[in-house]
Amino acid sequence: MKRKGLVGLLALVVTLLFTVSAFASGYIKIGVQAPITGKFASEGQSIDKAVRLIAKQVNEKGGILGKKIKVITCDDEGKAVKAAICARKLVDAGVIAVIGSYTSTCAEAAEPIYYRAGVLQTSDGTSDTLVKHGYWTFFRNSSPNSAEAKFTAEFFLKKQHYKRITVISDYSTFSTNLAKAVINDLKKMGGNIVYYGKITSGAQNFTPILTKIKSYNPDVIYFSGYYTDGGLIRAQMVQLGIKADFVGGDSNDNPEFLKLAGKAAVGAYLVNVPLPQMLPYPEAKEFLKAYRETYHENPASIWTLFNVDGLRVILYAIQQTKSLNTKKIAHYLHYELKDFPGITGPISFAPNGERVGSAYMAYRIGPDLKYHIVYKEK
Amino acid sequence: MEIFFQQLVNGLTIGSIYALVALGYTMVYGVLKLINFAHGDLVALSAYIGLVIIMQLMGALSPTILIIITFIATMIITAIGGVILERAAYRPLRKAPRLSAVVSALGASLIIENGIMLIWGPMPRIFPASVVPNANYDLHGVYISLMQVLVLVISFILMVALYLFVNRTKLGTAMRACAIDQDAARLMGIDVDKVIVTTFVIGSALGAVGGLFIGMYYRGIYFNMGWIYGLNAFVAAIIGGIGNIPGAMLGGMLLGIFNAFIAGYVSSSWSLALTYVLLIVIMIFRPTGILGERVAEKV
Numbered sequence: 001m002k003r004k005g006l007v008g009l010l011a012l013v014v015t016l017l018f019t020v021s022a023f024a025s026g027y028i029k030i031g032v033q034a035p036i037t038g039k040f041a042s043e044g045q046s047i048d049k050a051v052r053l054i055a056k057q058v059n060e061k062g063g064i065l066g067k068k069i070k071v072i073t074c075d076d077e078g079k080a081v082k083a084a085i086c087a088r089k090l091v092d093a094g095v096i097a098v099i100g101s102y103t104s105t106c107a108e109a110a111e112p113i114y115y116r117a118g119v120l121q122t123s124d125g126t127s128d129t130l131v132k133h134g135y136w137t138f139f140r141n142s143s144p145n146s147a148e149a150k151f152t153a154e155f156f157l158k159k160q161h162y163k164r165i166t167v168i169s170d171y172s173t174f175s176t177n178l179a180k181a182v183i184n185d186l187k188k189m190g191g192n193i194v195y196y197g198k199i200t201s202g203a204q205n206f207t208p209i210l211t212k213i214k215s216y217n218p219d220v221i222y223f224s225g226y227y228t229d230g231g232l233i234r235a236q237m238v239q240l241g242i243k244a245d246f247v248g249g250d251s252n253d254n255p256e257f258l259k260l261a262g263k264a265a266v267g268a269y270l271v272n273v274p275l276p277q278m279l280p281y282p283e284a285k286e287f288l289k290a291y292r293e294t295y296h297e298n299p300a301s302i303w304t305l306f307n308v309d310g311l312r313v314i315l316y317a318i319q320q321t322k323s324l325n326t327k328k329i330a331h332y333l334h335y336e337l338k339d340f341p342g343i344t345g346p347i348s349f350a351p352n353g354e355r356v357g358s359a360y361m362a363y364r365i366g367p368d369l370k371y372h373i374v375y376k377e378k
Numbered sequence: 379m380e381i382f383f384q385q386l387v388n389g390l391t392i393g394s395i396y397a398l399v400a401l402g403y404t405m406v407y408g409v410l411k412l413i414n415f416a417h418g419d420l421v422a423l424s425a426y427i428g429l430v431i432i433m434q435l436m437g438a439l440s441p442t443i444l445i446i447i448t449f450i451a452t453m454i455i456t457a458i459g460g461v462i463l464e465r466a467a468y469r470p471l472r473k474a475p476r477l478s479a480v481v482s483a484l485g486a487s488l489i490i491e492n493g494i495m496l497i498w499g500p501m502p503r504i505f506p507a508s509v510v511p512n513a514n515y516d517l518h519g520v521y522i523s524l525m526q527v528l529v530l531v532i533s534f535i536l537m538v539a540l541y542l543f544v545n546r547t548k549l550g551t552a553m554r555a556c557a558i559d560q561d562a563a564r565l566m567g568i569d570v571d572k573v574i575v576t577t578f579v580i581g582s583a584l585g586a587v588g589g590l591f592i593g594m595y596y597r598g599i600y601f602n603m604g605w606i607y608g609l610n611a612f613v614a615a616i617i618g619g620i621g622n623i624p625g626a627m628l629g630g631m632l633l634g635i636f637n638a639f640i641a642g643y644v645s646s647s648w649s650l651a652l653t654y655v656l657l658i659v660i661m662i663f664r665p666t667g668i669l670g671e672r673v674a675e676k677v
Contacts, residue, residue, distance in 0.1 A: 038500065041501070203650075205391075205637075207384075207391075208385060208642050208649065209641050209649075212381075212646060231597075256502065256504065256598075260504055260597055
């Protein structure tokens with residue numbers, strides 16, 4: 001009697017287990033690893049919202065391979081340690097692909113964990129090192145720093161004809177690497193760099209280094225760091241009566257740059273990929289419309305759209321390969337996918353996971369405080 | 379030559395702000411022998427309070443009146459904050475071992491910092507551009523803005539006023555008496571608690587002026603900026619001789635000017651590190667600071 005009860009219980013447990021796993025396999029799980037809180041919260045939240053929007057759209061159309069998409073989010077706070085914890089959590093949750101993270105540092109910290117678990121990862125991180133580990137699981141959905149550096153050097157020498165170039169970076173890996181890459185490309189093309197110096201991010205008082213730069217009588221000051229410092233550098237150089245141009249790298253592209261620089265923002269140049277509203281592709285217009293209708297705001301920046309493209313291209317690959325085997329999907333993305341119509345332009349990947357092609361632009365901030373394109377990559 | 383004078387102006391501007399904040403550290407230390415680690419965060423808080431006042435009143439008042447009201451209201455509110463801080467975090471621990479008070483100070487610092495973050499959020503806040511008219515003067519190649527002139531003049535006036543207050547008034551004399559020996563001061567009929575509260579009021583109000591200058595001159599304010607300004611001002615107080623009021627003023631100015639000249643003539647990448655090397659050298663030769671008195675160990 002007792003034994004019979006036990007068998008019955010066992011049977012019940014087994015049936016339950018089966019139903020649970022059958023229930024679970026009805027979903028395709030997609031992870032989001034992004035800074036939902038902290039310094040980059042606005043970017044992280046925007047990425048999460050955008051991924052959920054795409055998932056909703058796909059699910060309304062019946063899902064993929066007859067399965068619905070389930071999004072699981074983990075907050076890495078923009079910190080490397082948290083990124084590694086997130087990666088383990090998402091792997092344990094059984095995701096097949098992860099979107100993120102926003103920062104190169106966090107994407108890189110999580111990379112080996114996804115690689116070992118065979119989970120696909122796509123990030124907008126621009127650091128060149130991201131694709132240098134030989135992980136088949138990693139796909140960059142934006143353009144690397146080296147492409148930006150090359151474009152910046154061309155803009156300086158072919159369009160602006162700067163003769164005396166000065167460069168400032170902060171101490172972060174991203175900013176120093178970008179500054180060094182720009183300097184290298186400028187030197188290769190015969191540019192004359194008269195000064196390179198570093199500032200402490202957040203120091204707020206940049207007048208000493210700018211006064212020093214003034215004594216070099218430069219044509220241009222290039223800054224490779226973030227907008228919180230860039231806006232102040234622009235304001236203070238104008239206050240010090242420096243007549244040189246200001247050119248900011250991609251991370252200066254944020255509405256707060258304009259607020260910090262105030263009137264001094266007029267005439268400053270920024271180098272970045274196109275702004276969301278400048279994207280000419282129908283997919284972009286459609287997505288921006290849907291995003292605004294759902295959340296009543298614009299995505300935080302172009303980085304949201306890059307990450308969305310990362311998701312879209314993975315979902316497309318699942319559809320094409322009719323498989324949830326990440327090896328097969330990765331092979332398809334590396335070798336068979338060609339010019340997928342992305343929100344941020346046609347997408348193809350090199351065998352190392354690098355996105356092929358880039359579309360940098362140089363903007364000048366006009367008296368209307370709007371961006372005006374002055375130079376484009378062909 | 380204009381580069382030299384420009385760096386001097388650069389250094390004096392930031393140096394004045396350090397000096398104003400340093401006064402808060404040094405006055406509290408002078409009277410209580412306590413390092414008020416929450417002072418930097420009080421300065422950050424004052425910048426946020428100032429921003430709220432400006433945003434509320436902008437457009438309704440003429441710029442001059444707006445600036446005056448902002449300064450006075452922010453100084454009063456921050457001073458009240460300083461008094462609450464003293465009541466809640468330091469007075470109950472006045473008889474406790476000194477380490478307890480230090481821990482309490484650090485705790486208060488974290489509470490204020492995180493409080494700012496919870497109220498105003500982790501994103502930087504930005505002062506409107508046109509609070510102080512954007513005038514800029516060119517003196518033979520040396521550029522100085524109206525805001526910088528204001529920073530230098532107001533700081534100078536406040537420091538002279540403080541010096542006169544401490545040296546020429548009754549309450550100031552009482553303050554100096556408490557700094558020398560609290561028990562003896564109490565025996566002479568001085569209300570020590572009142573003196574301590576006055577110290578916190580003045581220190582916080584001066585810090586509030588520093589916080590407003592940071593907001594109006596640099597425009598961007600951050601919930602955790604109290605830490606970096608507090609650290610620099612604390613160092614300035616030590617170089618000048620902690621507990622010594624003219625010392626804090628001198629220390630702030632020196633720190634600003636060193637930083638500017640090292641960035642200008644040696645290396646901007648190393649300016650912060652080399653500034654501190656120089657400070658260590660000063661401390662080796664003058665362990666009690668430039669104007670600090672040699673105190674005999676009490677037995």
